[in-house]
Amino acid sequence: xxxxxxxxxxxxxxxxxxxxxxxxxxxxxxxxxxxxxxxxxxxxxxxxxxxxxxxxxxxxxxxxxxxxxxxxxxxxxxxxxxxxxxxxxxxxxxxxxxxxxxxxxxxxxxxxxxxxxxxxxxxxxxxxxxxxxxxxxxxxxxxxxxxxxxxxxxxxxxxxxxxxxxxxxxxxxxxxxxxxxxxxxxxxxxxxxxxxxxxxxxxxxxxxxxxxxxxxxxxxxxxxxxxxxxxxxxxxxxxxxxxxxxxxxxxxxxxxxxxxxxxxxxxxxxxxxxxxxxxxxxxxxxxxxxxxx
Amino acid sequence: xxxxxxxxxxxxxxxxxxxxxxxxxxxxxxxxxxxxxxxxxxxxxxxxxxxxxxxxxxxxxxxxxxxxxxxxxxxxxxxxxxxxxxxxxxxxxxxxxxxxxxxxxxxxxxxxxxxxxxxxxxxxxxxxxxxxxxxxxxxxxxxxxxxxxxxxxxxxxxxxxxxxxxxxxxxxxxxxxxxxxxxxxxxxxxxxxxxxxxxxxxxxxxxxxxxxxxxxxxxxxxxxxxxxxxxxxxxxxxxxxxxxxxxxxxxxxxxxxxxxxxxxxxxxxxxxxxxxxxxxxxxxxxxxxxxxxxxxxxxxxxxxxxxxxxxxxxxxxxxxxxxxxxxxxxxxxxxxxxxxxxxxxxxxxxxxxxxxxxxxxxxxxxxxxx
Numbered sequence: 067x068x069x070x071x072x073x074x075x076x077x078x079x080x081x082x083x084x085x086x087x088x089x090x091x092x093x094x095x096x097x098x099x100x101x102x103x104x105x106x107x108x109x110x111x112x113x114x115x116x117x118x119x120x121x122x123x124x125x126x127x128x129x130x131x132x133x134x135x136x137x138x139x140x141x142x143x144x145x146x147x148x149x150x151x152x153x154x155x156x157x158x159x160x161x162x163x164x165x166x167x168x169x170x171x172x173x174x175x176x177x178x179x180x181x182x183x184x185x186x187x188x189x190x191x192x193x194x195x196x197x198x199x200x201x202x203x204x205x206x207x208x209x210x211x212x213x214x215x216x217x218x219x220x221x222x223x224x225x226x227x228x229x230x231x232x233x234x235x236x237x238x239x240x241x242x243x244x245x246x247x248x249x250x251x252x253x254x255x256x257x258x259x260x261x262x263x264x265x266x267x268x269x270x271x272x273x274x275x276x277x278x279x280x281x282x283x284x285x286x287x288x289x290x291x292x293x294x295x296x297x298x299x300x301x302x303x304x305x306x307x308x309x310x311x312x313x314x315x316x317x318x319x320x321x322x323x324x325x326x327x328x329x330x331x332x333x334x335x336x337x338x339x340x341x342x343x344x345x346x347x348x349x350x351x352x353x354x355x356x357x358x359x
Numbered sequence: 360x361x362x363x364x365x366x367x368x369x370x371x372x373x374x375x376x377x378x379x380x381x382x383x384x385x386x387x388x389x390x391x392x393x394x395x396x397x398x399x400x401x402x403x404x405x406x407x408x409x410x411x412x413x414x415x416x417x418x419x420x421x422x423x424x425x426x427x428x429x430x431x432x433x434x435x436x437x438x439x440x441x442x443x444x445x446x447x448x449x450x451x452x453x454x455x456x457x458x459x460x461x462x463x464x465x466x467x468x469x470x471x472x473x474x475x476x477x478x479x480x481x482x483x484x485x486x487x488x489x490x491x492x493x494x495x496x497x498x499x500x501x502x503x504x505x506x507x508x509x510x511x512x513x514x515x516x517x518x519x520x521x522x523x524x525x526x527x528x529x530x531x532x533x534x535x536x537x538x539x540x541x542x543x544x545x546x547x548x549x550x551x552x553x554x555x556x557x558x559x560x561x562x563x564x565x566x567x568x569x570x571x572x573x574x575x576x577x578x579x580x581x582x583x584x585x586x587x588x589x590x591x592x593x594x595x596x597x598x599x600x601x602x603x604x605x606x607x608x609x610x611x612x613x614x615x616x617x618x619x620x621x622x623x624x625x626x627x628x629x630x631x632x633x634x635x636x637x638x639x640x641x642x643x644x645x646x647x648x649x650x651x652x653x654x655x656x657x658x659x660x661x662x663x664x665x666x667x668x669x670x671x672x673x674x675x676x677x678x679x680x681x682x683x684x685x686x687x688x689x690x691x692x693x694x695x696x697x698x699x700x701x702x703x704x705x706x707x708x709x710x711x712x713x714x715x716x717x718x719x720x721x722x723x724x725x726x727x728x729x
Contacts (some may be wrong), residue, residue: 100498148693148697152701155700155701159655162655162692163697165630165646165692166692167689169685169689170690172685173689176685177683177686219374251427287643295506302498310574327517327531329513329516331519336507336512339506340491340506343499349493
């Protein structure tokens with residue numbers, strides 16, 4: 067029973083990682099950049115929910131909705147002002163700019179909300195479910211996280227494969243130049259990708275802070291790095307890869323916390339990543355690109 | 360003919376030396392002037408204590424930046440785990456110093472030995488990380504180095520080492536150390552190492568900076584360095600002319616790790632308590648050093664030195680703005696990257712440098728015509 071409950075909370079944590087990793091992987095696929103500021107968008111999402119629900123006293127659903135809208139606008143604004151001028155620059159220049167944006171978001175949050183940790187009230191009001199005569203208790207947050215993540219992932223897959231903007235995203239990530247020649251608005255598509263990624267980050271922020279109710283300006287950093295690892299784990303640029311990578315990472319982390327040592331869970335996660343990459347250098351679902359001379 | 364051939368090696372040597380040594384001399388001179396200036400200022404008591412305590416950390420970050428530049432700028436591989444090597448060096452150096460503080464009483468011998476041990480340990484870590492990493496490319500390599508850095512940081516946080524009459528005890532848990540009563544725990548997990556002798560001075564930092572610049576610039580100007588740069592510029596072409604890519608990548612990783620290990624010793628001997636957290640040995644530190652390297656210019660050693668010194672002291676100099684200093688730092692970083700690399704500004708620069716070039720050219724032509 068302990069194994070099952072660890073597994074379920076691992077899947078729940080993993081689905082949060084997946085939501086964040088999707089933002090990483092979509093942006094990487096389309097703009098070929100590592101968006102280091104993505105983790106901090108989660109933190110901003112958490113603060114918006116906190117402000118709306120705790121300070122302003124709005125219902126939880128409204129708070130989450132406001133956070134999604136806010137983060138979407140924020141993501142597009144970051145792309146417009148920080149990354150767009152660097153579209154043709156080297157990837158390292160964009161990476162450093164992303165780090166700058168990450169510092170900026172953290173310090174804006176620090177100025178507005180202070181460095182003290184805020185206790186976050188859960189956006190989920192579901193009672194814990196008790197199975198097998200109380201041997202297995204699943205919290206409401208876990209259930210809601212898993213359900214919400216599954217819905218979002220299915221919706222995202224349908225959106226990308228069935229709708230025109232989604233197909234445009236696929237085309238741009240395949241070949242930017244050719245997509246432009248086919249009449250696709252490349253800049254618009256990249257902005258849309260950032261919008262979706264940041265919206266997902268807001269949802270992930272609300273879920274993460276509900277499950278682990280402590281909010282500080284540095285809340286987003288570690289989940290951001292973990293999700294980045296998850297995206298690479300699944301093969302960066304691949305959307306199903308990010309989903310599977312995130313969930314696997316969550317399971318590995320929770321099981322090693324439960325059975326080996328809570329302090330060693332991070333090294334174990336990173337070691338698994340290294341081993342996977344050594345066996346399969348482009349991640350689980352990554353495409354192998356042959357180099358031409 | 361014979362006269363010519365007797366003359367040519369000398370001529371060649373002169374021609375080959377001139378541009379390179381000139382460039383490096385400026386870097387050395389700059390460091391020496393900086394050192395002389397601040398050493399006299401602090402010796403005559405004209406430097407505030409807050410600034411005085413910055414001097415050794417500045418040296419540490421300069422050494423880190425120069426050694427990372429060897430990997431990122433010269434080899435062209437993005438490494439996000441450089442602080443991990445520093446962590447290995449810091450722990451090994453501190454461990455050695457605490458252990459032998461009573462045995463080796465001559466400070467400089469002990470300190471030199473600490474540097475040597477730390478450099479060896481860090482270079483072993485460099486080889487261990489370098490070998491698997493060589494299979495990977497680009498962002499995958501970056502994430503694996505980040506992962507290695509985090510693993511090192513987490514492992515030293517659960518590491519306990521004690522010494523008693525039975526020898527050393529190493530454990531992952533303080534309860535499992537099984538120490539005798541006369542034992543002393545040296546590495547205490549998350550509390551780290553206590554009581555490292557405060558051996559680091561600005562002078563030693565300066566010597567190390569000079570040594571680092573000397574090693575790195577000499578590698579860059581050697582046959583090895585040219586091979587490394589050819590790997591960066593075109594891996595396939597380099598491979599096809601018979602350059603052993605694995606060997607050169609490993610050389611770079613090992614040397615850069617060893618230097619970072621020495622920076623770790625300098626860092627740890629400037630503190631009384633050494634413990635590993637995200638800000639000193641985690642990815643935050645690695646990223647900060649990467650920022651120095653990129654802003655200083657990839658492959659540009661003098662740039663790394665200046666960027667590391669200025670950017671490290673910037674948040675401290677901005678203390679007057681207290682709350683806003685990191686905000687200003689972030690904005691400066693973004694604006695600098697956009698101005699340096701943004702397509703609009705690059706075009707602007709090209710336009711003006713083209714005009715300037717034309718002006719000079721027309722002047723030259725005019726002279727020739729006269």
